[in-house]
Amino acid sequence: MEERPLTGISPPGRIAAPGEGIGLDELALAARNHGLPLEAMRYEVTPAGLHYVLVHYDIPDTDSSTWRLTVRGRLRTPLELGLHELRALPSVTRRVTMECAGNGRARLSPRPVSQPWLVEAVGTADWTGVPLRAVLAEAGVAPEAVEAVFTGADHGVERGVEQHYRRSLPLPVGEDVLLAHTMNGGPLPPQHGHPLRLVVPGWYGMAHVKWLCDIELVDAPFAGYQQATAYRYRRHTADPAEPEDPGEPVTLIAPRALLIPPGFPDFMSRTRVLRPGPVRLAGRAWSGHGPVVRVELSTDGGGSWADAEVRPPGGHPYAWQGWHLDWTAAPGSHTLLVRATDASGRTQPLRQPWNRGGFGNNQVQAQAVSVIPR
Ligand SMILES: Nc1nc2c(c(=O)[nH]1)N[C@H]1C(S)=C(S)[C@@H](COP(=O)(O)O)O[C@H]1N2
Numbered sequence: 452m453e454e455r456p457l458t459g460i461s462p463p464g465r466i467a468a469p470g471e472g473i474g475l476d477e478l479a480l481a482a483r484n485h486g487l488p489l490e491a492m493r494y495e496v497t498p499a500g501l502h503y504v505l506v507h508y509d510i511p512d513t514d515s516s517t518w519r520l521t522v523r524g525r526l527r528t529p530l531e532l533g534l535h536e537l538r539a540l541p542s543v544t545r546r547v548t549m550e551c552a553g554n555g556r557a558r559l560s561p562r563p564v565s566q567p568w569l570v571e572a573v574g575t576a577d578w579t580g581v582p583l584r585a586v587l588a589e590a591g592v593a594p595e596a597v598e599a600v601f602t603g604a605d606h607g608v609e610r611g612v613e614q615h616y617r618r619s620l621p622l623p624v625g626e627d628v629l630l631a632h633t634m635n636g637g638p639l640p641p642q643h644g645h646p647l648r649l650v651v652p653g654w655y656g657m658a659h660v661k662w663l664c665d666i667e668l669v670d671a672p673f674a675g676y677q678q679a680t681a682y683r684y685r686r687h688t689a690d691p692a693e694p695e696d697p698g699e700p701v702t703l704i705a706p707r708a709l710l711i712p713p714g715f716p717d718f719m720s721r722t723r724v725l726r727p728g729p730v731r732l733a734g735r736a737w738s739g740h741g742p743v744v745r746v747e748l749s750t751d752g753g754g755s756w757a758d759a760e761v762r763p764p765g766g767h768p769y770a771w772q773g774w775h776l777d778w779t780a781a782p783g784s785h786t787l788l789v790r791a792t793d794a795s796g797r798t799q800p801l802r803q804p805w806n807r808g809g810f811g812n813n814q815v816q817a818q819a820v821s822v823i824p825r
């Protein structure tokens with residue numbers, strides 16, 4: 452089904468007023484879409500139930516026994532594949548860290564009103580599936596095809612546009628792009644795209660289309676809602692006097708390091724409580740632009756920085772890397788900051804330049820720690 456206007460239902464995109472708190476609309480989204488409890492970064496591979504979840508509309512009612520993937524458009528042989536047929540094709544497994552492009556949005560000021568992530572919209576899974584390239588080779592891509600458009604079975608309305616969730620990738624697709632039917636060795640859970648999803652290693656979450664039911668090869672760049680309207684770095688504000696900024700598309704994940712929260716938490720403030728003495732600070736760091744080559748920590752709110760030991764990516768070029776640094780905690784209040792730099796030289800800013808959708812905010816994480824007397 453094509454996208455079509457549906458007026459009078461969707462509120463327009465909105466920027467929160469200065470000082471405006473998180474609203475019930477944002478809370479409703481936050482209660483459906485959950486983040487990774489940061490202590491779960493202790494697991495190299497995130498247990499499926501702890502992986503972050505982001506669903507624009509509803510989790511659709513899907514049945515793997517009747518599921519069909521259609522492959523059509525600018526190609527030689529249209530295909531229709533069931534799950535049995537896909538599972539019978541040669542599969543590969545890739546360990547992939549996935550992060551929502553909106554991670555960090557709730558920290559922006561002024562705040563774009565949407566899913567209000569702090570820093571926790573991330574997870575790492577072992578995805579098993581058929582390389583997309585193999586299926587496209589089977590179908591025979593026509594010379595005039597420039598993009599593949601991926602459609603999810605979920606349906607909704609967003610900013611006045613009724614639509615299936617739909618995104619495209621330029622051709623040729625990378626060899627690591629998967630049609631994944633297995634997550635961490637088991638069937639995909641409903642919320643993660645059961646029975647089939649796209650996995651695009653290194654890209655922000657929006658590219659990894661869940662409940663994948665159709666692939667169409669097209670001869671012009673896809674201009675659908677999730678491509679041309681949403682998921683762009685736009686600088687303009689809600690001010691109607693300002694000209695519309697078409698922005699740049701959101702693609703690869705910017706570098707980020709996060710701390711596995713040390714000590715134990717205060718229930719409401721989430722401040723970490725530690726006893727004085729040696730403590731191993733550890734966490735994960737990742738980037739879609741190449742391996743993380745440096746993680747720095749500041750235990751004095753950014754006054755001075757020390758290099759952590761970073762584990763090399765090994766056989767998993769798209770998975771987060773562990774890091775650690777030993778610290779001697781002295782009594783008092785401290786702010787811990789952590790910052791990753793990747794092989795491309797990209798790093799994390801101390802202050803984030805603002806964009807309209809609140810995407811790619813990889814401002815350094817600040818963790819308040821209270822070291823209590825022994
Ligand atoms: N069909 C469909 N695919 C989708 C989405 C969606 O709402 N519908 N959300 C996207 C977004 S914005 C993200 S961040 C990831 C989240 O994947 P996860 O819930 O498995 O972590 O899925 C992407 N794929």
Ligand SMILES: [Mo]
Nearest residue numbers: 505551552656
């Ligand atoms: Mo996302």
